Amino acid sequence: MMIKLPLKSIKETCLLHPWGDAVKVALFSVLIIVCSVNSATAQVAQSGDNPIVFDQTATTDNVVVLMAGGSEHNDELTVRSAGTLKHLWIQDFDDTSDYMQWTISLDTTADYHVDALLSANAGETFNLSVVETGETLDFSKDTGGWTKQAAGIISLPAGTSTLRLVRTSVSANVLMKALELIRESDRAAYEQRIADFKADTTWFSQAGYGLMFQYGAWGYPETGDRKSLEDQANDFDVPTFVEKVKGTGASYVIWSVSWWEYKINAPIASVDSYYGDSSHTSSRDLIGEVMDALDAEGIDFMLYYHRGQVSESPWFLDESFPSTEFTERGTGDRSAFFDSWVTIITEFGNRYGDKLDGWFFDSGMVYYPAPFERMGAAARAGNPNRLVSYNPWVAVRMTDFQDVMFGENHKGTTITGSADAGGDGILTDGPSAGLLQHGMFKMENDWGVHNEDQAINTSITSANALSYAENAKALNVPISFCMMMWEDGTVSQDSLDVLEEVRLANLSNLVVTTARSSTAPTVSDNDLAQAHYLSSSATGGNGVGTQHAQLFNGTTDNTANVTMDSRNTFTVTLDTSVNTNGYAITGIDSVFGWDTAASGRSNQGYSIVLTFVDDTTATLVDATHWEPNTPTAEYWTQVSFRNADQGALNSDTVTVNSETTGGTGVIASGVKAVTFEITQDANAGGVVVASEIDILGVAVIPEGLIAQWKLDDGSGTVAADETGRFPGTITDATWASGQTGTALDFNAGSSRVTIPAEALGYLSSEITIAMWVYGDTTQPRNDSVFFAVDSSGNRVLNIHLPWTGSVVYWDAGNSGGSAFDRINKTASSADFQGQWNHWVFTKDASYGVMEIYLNGALWHRETGMVKTMNGITAGTFGGQISSFSYDGLLDDVRLYNVALTDAEVAGIYFSSVVKDYASWLTFYPSLSDAARTSDPEADGIETVLEYTLNGNPMVADMEILPQVDVSGDNYVFTFTRVVASATDTVQLFQYGSDLMGWTDVNITAPAGAEVALGTPVDGLQTVTVVISKGAAVDGKLFGRLKVTELP
Incomplete structure (x- = not known):
């Protein structure tokens, strides 16, 4: 069970701690109660009408509202204040000994439907009872957070009675706004009035x-x-x-x-x-x-x-x-x-x-x-x-x-x-x-x-x-x-x-694209495909030899390209050189596909079967087509497969386009072996011809990061790839101080880094190139920072940053020759010269969108750009393949096979720029109060804690708070922190059996044994703290995250 924190928010002053007046403290505390201990508490009397009279004659506005704040309740419950004239809700309703009750009065006994307006964890349970009659109503929270929870029906007696609400489970604090009661006999009419009131919102x-x-x-x-x-x-x-x-x-x-x-x-x-x-x-x-x-x-x-x-x-x-x-x-x-x-x-x-x-x-x-x-x-x-x-x-x-x-x-x-x-x-x-x-x-x-x-x-x-x-x-x-x-x-x-x-x-x-993974690709253990031969049976007395289907990608190495969308591309063709015992395989023509017709047969039936390694067979969809034996204009335009057990294969139909040169399609990620079979069905004594391929050792490249050349090597002629897959070869560039760590300094002569062609082979309709750039004082000049071509030497990718005239050019996609897509915009000198700037270039040809980002923000965007990036055979950064070397420094060069979203681009920039609290504040220039102990959005999270937990100090964002899993033998707390916060704050997790004495667990170095720190990704890091349930005393354990400013 996961619990969203805090159960209680406690902003403590230095008076409660021995650290001294100079220490600024931001605390979020959580109360975890395994079992509760009843104790005597003071009562707060009911406010307003007492008793609350139910008007059983009203026909509109006939919902009776019992305000939690107006109830009689124990004094440990408090009202969340929002200033004069606004009433919010009861908080600190966090123990089975807590209660709220209302004295009510009815003329006539009746059943009432109850809705509870509250915020609680899913599964939290409650009991509503009539004290005088013993009538009870147990209900639970269906979903987490604020909702209007239908509690059920309870019978209320005539005369004066007391309605009492308590908790019957405790996993986290509950915020209670009110109970709403409508007489059950009135509810159908009430719901009809709601339906009649609703306006048509289609236009909006x-x-x-x-x-x-x-x-x-x-x-x-x-x-x-x-x-x-x-x-x-x-x-x-x-x-x-x-x-x-x-x-x-x-x-x-x-x-x-x-x-x-x-x-x-x-x-x-x-x-x-x-x-x-x-x-x-x-x-x-x-x-x-x-x-x-x-x-x-x-x-x-x-x-x-x-x-x-x-x-x-x-x-x-x-x-x-x-x-x-x-x-x-x-x-x-x-x-x-x-x-x-x-x-x-x-x-x-x-x-x-x-x-x-x-x-x-x-x-x-x-x-x-x-x-x-x-x-x-x-x-x-x-x-x-x-x-x-x-x-x-x-x-x-x-x-x-x-x-x-x-x-x-x-x-x-x-x-x-x-x-x-x-x-x-x-x-x-x-x-x-x-x-x-x-x-x-x-x-x-x-x-x-x-x-x-x-x-x-x-x-x-x-x-x-x-x-x-x-x-x-x-x-x-x-x-x-x-x-x-x-x-x-x-x-x-x-x-x-x-x-x-x-x-x-x-x-x-436009169609919205989804966020992509930033993880490195999986390394294949062996080649993607191998050919396999079958012997085929014959019917009608006609002997037939083995047909051969070869997997290829335009080369002879039996390896197919891998595309984005977590799928693999395969290509199938028939080998016309094999012996068919006199029955030649005749291509209809280059458009219509292939014909395995045996002469003398009136009709031939063809079917294609896709079989997965676990022997489940995909269901055929429009996969069989009958042909006369004489070549005609009838042909297969595509053959589609659908997984019989899982519905649509990765939500898409697998398609094979039939041509003499082969067909292409996609195979779901994770599939380790696939059989592709073409069968000529028997008809009037015809023959059966079967062909098969086994695809082995499929390498799945996830949507996301293909390579990251951080350029922190500092020496040598190899630019290491953080994914471990595609190291670059350095020519004539020298090592220098970078935006972080080291960088490469390109000399405007013959310097460049050559990228393995295989890395660029993973590109198709989407791409992102990201890098830190520090242009020399000679800029603007005619050079390139990234370049790639196809086998004919045609430009597929190019970035001028900038070209003469201070114009930044982004070229991506080619349909042959000089027909590449291009967008461009004039930049100011500060954007490309004399300082570090973060540039990101994206394209999504599926939607025709090309974009350029500068320092985390969209800088330029154009549409109608639909040419893909297929077929790249060579690429470089820091210059073109043999000329136009860049004059300046590059750092942290990244290649993705997706078009990153604005949030993802901002995340990369964020991770490089945020070094401390002051640099984090630059992301919020309109923040009116930048003090670490301020809370301008009034969400109870002080700004220094917003910084630590990667929050937004201008928006109520309770979702950043730690979660706790109480389902096992331990309390497991998890949250995400800004990596940089570990350098300018002291972070402790504290726990204890009461709110007086605390056991400290270091989160910042040296981290305690109870703490596990995840691998940093784009400047963020997951923190997990594990505390044994044995630390609880009398069924209670308190835990809190304490963040203090360094002295």
């Missing part, structure tokens, strides 16, 4: 991507004082704004009604009525004008609505909003707040009608629990098909009376419950089950401008944006890029450039 699912603007009178110009609400609205240039949106390719816009302040760019009468004046609205209906202008361009329009920030004195505090009680306990009378909300939202809906396509309501933690059916009706005023979404932050959905996952900080990637690629985008599981998946995230350093002289710094690259958009498109999931905008409508040109790259990619024609 297929929208691709859009833009979000948290823009309004709360904003500022790039410098100086801001305008009044009235002037800000009046001066906004709508046509210019719309042109910018069109240029990004966005299909929709989400515009803010309110955000940092409750000031609205429209004349909303209900708001004026509430305040008694028009100080919070503008005379100009800027919202309506923007909506109309976008509609004219076919761009959909939705609104974002925020309660107003605390700093603005939220307007609903005047309605006696129970701010303290609600924040601390989740209870209190908020009816006046909801009345005003419904009135205002209804006016918006009726005002803008069917041109308003959706609502995104932020701060769901302010609403829940709420009359969501009533609110939904208000949100749909003027347009019954309008989409509705509420933001639950990181928790479970607030209600089923909505359509779309709010998606804060999500980027359209696969999450729990994501629909299959090409589906409808509706989540089937997880916290947002039943909603259309949607992502909403910042492009820059903030969601919007709300401070004087606030800069706008683009924080995502074109590669990031394109990856997000491609992944989302494949899943039919919309994503919203949030752009900051200054008061006059100016936005970041860098951000516009990023979106321009996405627009130019023409996503409708």
